[in-house]
Amino acid sequence: MNKFRTDLHEHLDAVWDGASIAVGGFGSSGRPDALLNALSDLGKKDLHLYVNNVGDDFTGIGRLVMEGRVRRLTGSFPVLPEFYDEYFAGRVELELIPQGTLAERMRAGGAGIAAFFTPSGAETMLSDGTFPASYSGGTPGELLPAKEERVFDGRAHVLEYGIKADFGLVKAQQADPKGNLRFHLSARNFNPLAAMSGRTTFVEVERLVDTGSLDPDDIHLPGVFVDHVVMTAAPIPADLPRRAASLQKG
Amino acid sequence: MNKFRTDLHEHLDAVWDGASIAVGGFGSSGRPDALLNALSDLGKKDLHLYVNNVGDDFTGIGRLVMEGRVRRLTGSFPVLPEFYDEYFAGRVELELIPQGTLAERMRAGGAGIAAFFTPSGAETMLSDGTFPASYSGGTPGELLPAKEERVFDGRAHVLEYGIKADFGLVKAQQADPKGNLRFHLSARNFNPLAAMSGRTTFVEVERLVDTGSLDPDDIHLPGVFVDHVVMTAAPIPADLPRRAASLQKG
Amino acid sequence: MSMTNTESPRITGRTRDEIAQRLAADLVDGYTVNLGVGIPLAVPQHIPADREVFLQSENGILGLGPAPEPGAEDPDLTNAGKQPTSMIPGGAIVDSATSFAIIRGGHLDVTILGALQVSEAGDLANWYVPGRNPAVGGAMDLVAGTPQVWVCMEHVDRHGQPKLVRECTFPLTGRGVVTRVYTDLAVFHVIDGVLTLVECAAGITPEDVRLRTAADYIEAVPA
Amino acid sequence: MSMTNTESPRITGRTRDEIAQRLAADLVDGYTVNLGVGIPLAVPQHIPADREVFLQSENGILGLGPAPEPGAEDPDLTNAGKQPTSMIPGGAIVDSATSFAIIRGGHLDVTILGALQVSEAGDLANWYVPGRNPAVGGAMDLVAGTPQVWVCMEHVDRHGQPKLVRECTFPLTGRGVVTRVYTDLAVFHVIDGVLTLVECAAGITPEDVRLRTAADYIEAVPA
Secondary structure (H helix, E strand, C coil), rough: CCCEECHHHHHHHHCCCCEEECCCCCCCCCCCCCHHHHHHHCCCEEEEEEECCCCCCCCHHHHHHHHCCCCEEEECEEEHHHHHHHHHHHCCCCHHHHHHHHHHHHHHHCCCCCEEEEECCCCCCCCCCEEECCEEEEEEEECCCCCCCCCCCCCHHEEEEECEEECCCCCEEEECCCEECCCCHHHHHCCHHHHHHEEEEEEEEEEEECCCCCCHHHHHECCCHEEEEEEEECCCCCCCCCCCCCCCCC | CCCECHHHHHHHCCCCCCCCEECCCCCCEEECCHHHHHHHHCCCEEEEEEEECCCCCCCCCCHHHCCCCCCEEEEECCCCCHHHHHHHCCCCEECCCHHHHHHHHHHHHHHHCCCEEECCCCCCCCCCCCCCCEEEEEEECCCCCCCCCCEEECCEEEEECCEEEEEEEEEEEEEECCCCEECCCHCCHHHHHHHHHEEEEEEEEEEEEECCCHHHHHEECCHCCEEEEECCCCCCCCCCCCCCCCCCCC | CCCCCCCCCCCCCCHHHHHHHHHHCCCCCCCEEEECCCCCHHHHCCCCCCCEEEECCCEEEEEEECCCCCCCCCCCCCCCCCCCCEEEEEEECCCCHHHHHHHHHCCCCCEEECCCEEEECCEEEEECCCCCCCCCCCHHHHHCCEEEEEEEEECCCCCCEEEEEECCCCCCCCCCCCCCCCCCEEEEEEEECCCEEECCCCCCCHHHHHHHHCCCCEEEECC | CCCCCCCCCCCCCHHHHHHHHHHHHHCCCCCCCECCCHHHHHHHHCCCCCCCCEEECCCEEEEEEECCCCCCCCCCCCCCCCCCCCEEEEEEECCCCHHHHHHCCCCCCEEECCCCEEEECEEECCCCCCCCCCCCHCCCCHHHHCCEEEEECCCCCCCCCCEEEECCCCCCCCCCCCEECCHHHHHHEEEEHHHHHHHEEECCCCHHHHHHCCCCCCCCCCC
């Protein structure tokens, strides 16, 4: 069962409008831009993205948001100012959660853990039912539901739910035909977790290697979490302009 | 801060009678026998061990049990027949839990997750309050408490609590002075999790390596989870007798 | 209802090895599979040559290979039964938490287990005989998490008593988890929660099966 | 009670860099530390030469080094602020779930953060100014999990209003989490839940501090 694919669009077209998608990357580091851009090119819309950041430019997540393809974003640190314009204008919903909660929820969903109690965010407006998930006519619309609270060892905790996303999008450095992956330095970040969270997981890699060439002790994520591997990613050049000059909204 | 220690007994003597200890290993594979034997040699007692197996001989866990040093054992597959003799005779308590629940509870404790909902063991006698944790006079004494149950997506789950053990005992293949570890093949098993679970973690290794000689991408467990490293472990010879011929009970 | 309280005459269906062979014929190319002890351990040698089936071991091995040659054993590479094993190219090692994330999270295709009893609702009892030494290992995680749970077992116990029952009398491993049962006499599927006889072994009639089965089930055996 | 509603005269205490230097003097050899943005980023250059302090970055780096030379940047090695960084020998990479397991599980010694407000009970507000763009990152995990939370900040805001207050008016990052506060004027410890002035900067009197602090606190400044 070789998981290498040559036609990215053919396989990624399995993503349906309205799908939930867990995405790797921290800012632009380790972000699967080829996969994200292909979602735009394929015209996918009404997406629910689980991703830590929007990033600071109009590639990848930023492009999907600015093209109006994202219904809801669950993340911790969107950053891109234009994302907030969309949010306050009522064109995208924001489920804002602590970064560690996002990572743990992705892992839990992939690990069959339905929910867990964490102290992160307890007794704050991200858990007390007052944070606006959406705006309508310039005023708060839907509020994030209050989270179930329980005290353990004298400290408040909140119940957070595992994320089982329809799809996972991941960027890795190396993959073998079984889908075994290696990541490079801090580009690892959310990628193994997005792969675990996705019911069907796509990976873009910089380098394809032969079966058996990765030491079993040195595989960061086993291929059992991976469905389709495409070689599209190139290392991001260090001199990449941080913000694209032109933007077509759509 | 060099974490290499030359005098194992001096440092391990910090373990107090009555302590809870998370232990790595699956059967004898990856089990930290040097550390476990040192606990016996130091005369430690009344211990609560979190460990998957007792093993099938009287070294390591088996020795501690047969010397009467273990008050309670939390694990999934004790195996050693003499362990059960002790259990039915009321000399050791058994908290029997699913293997995946043990692994996840150790990780959760180390990760600041107070508790989690898992489907493993729901609607069984390991969660309904009928399993005897101890025997007294040949009849069941304390029963394991019934676990809190909740339905997610139509399936029963039970609430399981993170294990924050007083100490973690771990066997690794390589360690650097910062405590960064590498394990070898399936001897990895519960070792990274026992290290995470322990408030203070001891590691026995086969090989000490210089700082900087392990690639940051190839470290299985970062030294932040490790306190003391001793070089005592040798690879177990393949012809090790599976059961010791002589046994002194104490 | 076909409950029987009297021992039925012994008949000869599939051997234990043939049960494993029959099950192996149903494995699909590309499956990742966990094997329990007993009859399941005979499955790998019967996997058809044109199919690749990846074996997982609960102690953190993906891509389990055959037992090593004498002298080639590595104490750091053992299977779930604590016996020396090997790995195939393309295999990977994970820690126990990740191993059970794979299992519990539904990333395996099939888990193949032995059983003490299976109920008509797909309940499984296979971890504990009251009065003996209790040990559970990864059984409850495997049945809770794997989409398909295939049981292979003798149709009746050594006293001739049916192991396919209305309700399990032994303590449960999981409720409503079994999806297929392969025995010396027959193959059952659990379809929408209903135990269904789909095949009899060569020389075995539906009547033979009925006499040795205490569970209610539907017969859907091709004529 | 020392609440003030009128702007106090400007006085000159420590510079932002000197606040970082003062905090760095309290770091203990062997500590593992997470740094927030702002004043905390100046801490590493002031760590005394005889102490080894290991820096953690929430995106999965243990053993963060200084900014790389121009041309030596690696897009696969960036810090929590998404800027190119480096690693020291003995560093390690982990995924984001393990990184926050380290943070939430209490395995760091200190997290050093800026603040909008700190209350007398040790409540921290540092993630959100209502009306602006909300973003939280790892701040709530860091304060929930780290045994010691050290804040470095200006004693008053740019309008001269106290940032040490009875109750935070900005949304909380965590309740009762702050253990120390380093400002341009003073150092406070939270001892058994009670905010305590332990040190004034050179040329600053306890009276100067009192006039610019809206929180109740105890004075325990050595004479």
